[in-house]
Amino acid sequence: MCLSSCTEKTKQPSQPPVADTTGISSSGTMRFEGVLVSVPSPAQVASLIQKQKIAFNDKHLNSIQNRSKYLNQTKKALNLGVYGTDLAYLSNYEMGQIINDYFDVIASLSSDLGILDNIDKKLVTRLGNNLDNRDSILVLNGELYLAGDHYLKANNKPQISSMILIGGWIESIFITCSEAPANQELRNRLAEQKYAAQNMSMLVEKMDDPVFSPLKSDLITLCNQLQSLESNYEYKQPITDKREKITYLRSQSSVMMTDEQLAQILEQIQKIRNFIIE
Amino acid sequence: MIMSQCKNTLVFAAAMFFGVLSYAQCDEIANRCQEHIRENYITDGQTYRVLLSGDEATEFQTTFYKGNTYRIAACSGASENNLIFRLVDQDRNVLFSNSDHATTEYWDFFTDSTMSVMVEAQLDKNKTDSGCAVIVIGFKK
Numbered sequence: 001m002c003l004s005s006c007t008e009k010t011k012q013p014s015q016p017p018v019a020d021t022t023g024i025s026s027s028g029t030m031r032f033e034g035v036l037v038s039v040p041s042p043a044q045v046a047s048l049i050q051k052q053k054i055a056f057n058d059k060h061l062n063s064i065q066n067r068s069k070y071l072n073q074t075k076k077a078l079n080l081g082v083y084g085t086d087l088a089y090l091s092n093y094e095m096g097q098i099i100n101d102y103f104d105v106i107a108s109l110s111s112d113l114g115i116l117d118n119i120d121k122k123l124v125t126r127l128g129n130n131l132d133n134r135d136s137i138l139v140l141n142g143e144l145y146l147a148g149d150h151y152l153k154a155n156n157k158p159q160i161s162s163m164i165l166i167g168g169w170i171e172s173i174f175i176t177c178s179e180a181p182a183n184q185e186l187r188n189r190l191a192e193q194k195y196a197a198q199n200m201s202m203l204v205e206k207m208d209d210p211v212f213s214p215l216k217s218d219l220i221t222l223c224n225q226l227q228s229l230e231s232n233y234e235y236k237q238p239i240t241d242k243r244e245k246i247t248y249l250r251s252q253s254s255v256m257m258t259d260e261q262l263a264q265i266l267e268q269i270q271k272i273r274n275f276i277i278e
Numbered sequence: 279m280i281m282s283q284c285k286n287t288l289v290f291a292a293a294m295f296f297g298v299l300s301y302a303q304c305d306e307i308a309n310r311c312q313e314h315i316r317e318n319y320i321t322d323g324q325t326y327r328v329l330l331s332g333d334e335a336t337e338f339q340t341t342f343y344k345g346n347t348y349r350i351a352a353c354s355g356a357s358e359n360n361l362i363f364r365l366v367d368q369d370r371n372v373l374f375s376n377s378d379h380a381t382t383e384y385w386d387f388f389t390d391s392t393m394s395v396m397v398e399a400q401l402d403k404n405k406t407d408s409g410c411a412v413i414v415i416g417f418k419k
Contacts, residue, residue, distance in 0.1 A: 036326050036328065036336060036337070036338035037338065038322070038324065038326070038338055038339060038340035038341075038415070039322075039324065040322075040341060040343075041320070041321075041322040041323055041417070042323075043320045043322075043323075043417075044343055044346070044417060047346075047417075048343075051345075135419055138320050138419070139320050139321075139419070142320050142321040142322070142323045143321060143323075145323035146312075146321050146323045146324065146325065149323060149324055149325055150305075150308065150325050153325065154305075165324070168323075188344075188392075189343070189392075192341065192343065192392045195339070195341040195392070195394040196341055198339065199339060233367075233368055233369070235367060235369060235371050238373050238374065240374065242379065244386075245379075245382065245384070245385055245386055246347070246385070246386040246387070246388060247365075247373065247374045247385065247386070247387050247388075248387075248388050248389075248390075249342065249373060249387055249388065249389040249390075249391075249393060249395075250390070250391075251367060251373075251389075251391060251393055252391045253391050253392060253393055253394075254391075255392075
């Protein structure tokens, strides 16, 4: 029985990570020895887009008309991630009915994957009632995906959860890279996906779904392209404010990406995204 | 043969029971921990949970993006302050440890440069021997 996510890891301190096995020990406690993986939240890309005051572009979105093409669980999960990112992107603009349409598609895919019937209905209702409020969309959209992630992992469907994360990540870097050639901040953010690429590689390597397999090598190629970007890091001692319970991290880092690398990464992201949404 | 099959069935049933029980315990802790990032923070949409015992530790890499404030909450057990968590950079420099702050359950981090960080967690052995550890991450609106 596998009750854990494929994305969780335990290790003894100062020892290399334990091999990936999951199960229940003879004492009755669960052992989670997978790999814990953190994937950047699509809400952060939405937030950056808002800060940069970038104009709305409907070409960044996966059309809701494509919804009917997604007949298997793999495509449904990947595109649930895609549409979740699109909703976060849309939250920056007053889009009225379009936002409602994307919410409906998310609810529909969540229902098909068994998520909607197994999470707190109040959360879905609150999100549905707050589609005209940007902050509420970002908060509740995040909580909806958190509840879905929790349900899927608790019910032995960690790969579905991983596919939602992968779809969401690809859509968020697709939007980022679409604007990157003309915006230095977004270009930097795309290059900084180098840090997330290692986690994504781990997630992708664990996928054994046959429908997903054509994507695997393309995703690994993308992760390798990102990981090969040159980076610098300089440690600086942080400053902690005990009263406010906050630490200011002052280390400096940068990731370099040439125009040629940007073009290659852009092409690879488009290739992967086309496979996901078609 | 029949005895062996019965034994296997019992072991499996016990495993199911304790597994479900453990996950339910994790749920309660996760719900409590989530409360720390409800107001003013947006969850990253993922749950980081693991069962730990003794000296076991867990760690994962995450990215803090330039100009954002992040909140990490780390919880275990029915009461507060059972989980020690540390933040280390890519060169393993310790950036923060809640053991320096009465094992507080949450802390905020602001970064003015995008950083790859490792979050490490371990039970406070003085308070508990084993249990579900939950970490949640949010960023400020």
